[in-house]
Amino acid sequence: MGSFFRSxxxxxxxxxxxxQPKPGSKIIKLNSNENPYSPSPAVEKVxxxxxxxxxxxxxxxxxxxxxxxxxEVLDVPPDWIIVGNGSDEVLNLVIRACAEPxxxxxxxxxxxxxxRTLASMQPAEVIEIPYPEDYRLPVEEIIRADGAITFIATxxxxxxxVVPLKDLRSLATNLSGVLVVDEAYVDFTTEDALxxxxxxxxxxxxxxxxxxYSLAGIRLGFGIANPKLLTGLYKIKDSYNIDAIACxxxxxxxxxxxxxxxxxxxxxxxxEKLASEFRELSFRVWDSQTNFLLVxxxxxxxxxxxxxxxxxxxxxxxxxxxGLKNKLRITVGTDEQNQELIASLMPLV
Ligand SMILES: *Cc1c(COP(=O)(O)O)cnc(C)c1O
Numbered sequence: 001m002g003s004f005f006r007s008x009x010x011x012x013x014x015x016x017x018x019x020q021p022k023p024g025s026k027i028i029k030l031n032s033n034e035n036p037y038s039p040s041p042a043v044e045k046v047x048x049x050x051x052x053x054x055x056x057x058x059x060x061x062x063x064x065x066x067x068x069x070x071x072e073v074l075d076v077p078p079d080w081i082i083v084g085n086g087s088d089e090v091l092n093l094v095i096r097a098c099a100e101p102x103x104x105x106x107x108x109x110x111x112x113x114x115x116r117t118l119a120s121m122q123p124a125e126v127i128e129i130p131y132p133e134d135y136r137l138p139v140e141e142i143i144r145a146d147g148a149i150t151f152i153a154t155x156x157x158x159x160x161x162v163v164p165l166k167d168l169r170s171l172a173t174n175l176s177g178v179l180v181v182d183e184a185y186v187d188f189t190t191e192d193a194l195x196x197x198x199x200x201x202x203x204x205x206x207x208x209x210x211x212x213y214s215l216a217g218i219r220l221g222f223g224i225a226n227p228k229l230l231t232g233l234y235k236i237k238d239s240y241n242i243d244a245i246a247c248x249x250x251x252x253x254x255x256x257x258x259x260x261x262x263x264x265x266x267x268x269x270x271x272e273k274l275a276s277e278f279r280e281l282s283f284r285v286w287d288s289q290t291n292f293l294l295v296x297x298x299x300x301x302x303x304x305x306x307x308x309x310x311x312x313x314x315x316x317x318x319x320x321x322x323g324l325k326n327k328l329r330i331t332v333g334t335d336e337q338n339q340e341l342i343a344s345l346m347p348l349v
Pocket of ligand 1: 085087089182184208210220
């Protein structure tokens, strides 16, 4: 019997998301970089007042209510924005539009694992360039690889570091293909790639409401790029990829900047506190400009710690991957959650 699937689908590994516990279970969930705080109260208002009869009709193919709100907040014309069902969908659109066998997909490692999954789907030739231990971007090697698509997550996951703008500018200048700047964690930093997006027509910044805005469950992300780069993505996008509720919720959330900024400030304060507690336990801790920390236990027992915490109902992330063997990625929770984590961790170190 032959396979039902294309040979590359048989050969590839599916993306493995962080465990999602059943609603209501008493789990401290620090494995998917979700925001520990509720979405903006403006979201509750939208949901309470949403006219359910509107659902009879298809949603807006351009998600204009949300797109205009993003444009207003970021001072970008709406036709420079494409909205996705999570930023994962926008990453998927770029892959489907630009990658194929014989065209290269390039990214530094370790980074967001989904890039590999998406490239294997096409398939495209994948070139993974290892980061050095200090996570300085190997700019020259990336330029030499000259991908049809180059993915740079900044701040990067799971390392938490920011790629300097001058490196991004150097990539944008020298690459002939598309530079995808995955800014899923941009709300936790001060630098962003918007100036480079405006300057170069081969650069797209991809952002999400899942992390900074506490809306992972609504599935809303967007790309910002020169309209010339968006034409190919709009051609292949599902017409009604954003449902009417998500569009209204997203617009309300992104317009409530004060609420988002207050949450971000709480999280960054908690992050620095948590980082110093890890250091006191003799962990190595990488500087992070995100809502998570990459840490390395003093003994060679990261996987064991991960499993033991899981048995106690605390989920963190362990990646069985070169370069990450003895490291753990831990989402910053509320101060209470972080305290429970540290208390459970102490006997394991
Ligand atoms: C969380 C994350 C995403 C995905 O975000 P969604 O909008 O929820 O699909 C993309 N890139 C990176 C680096 C992330 O960490």
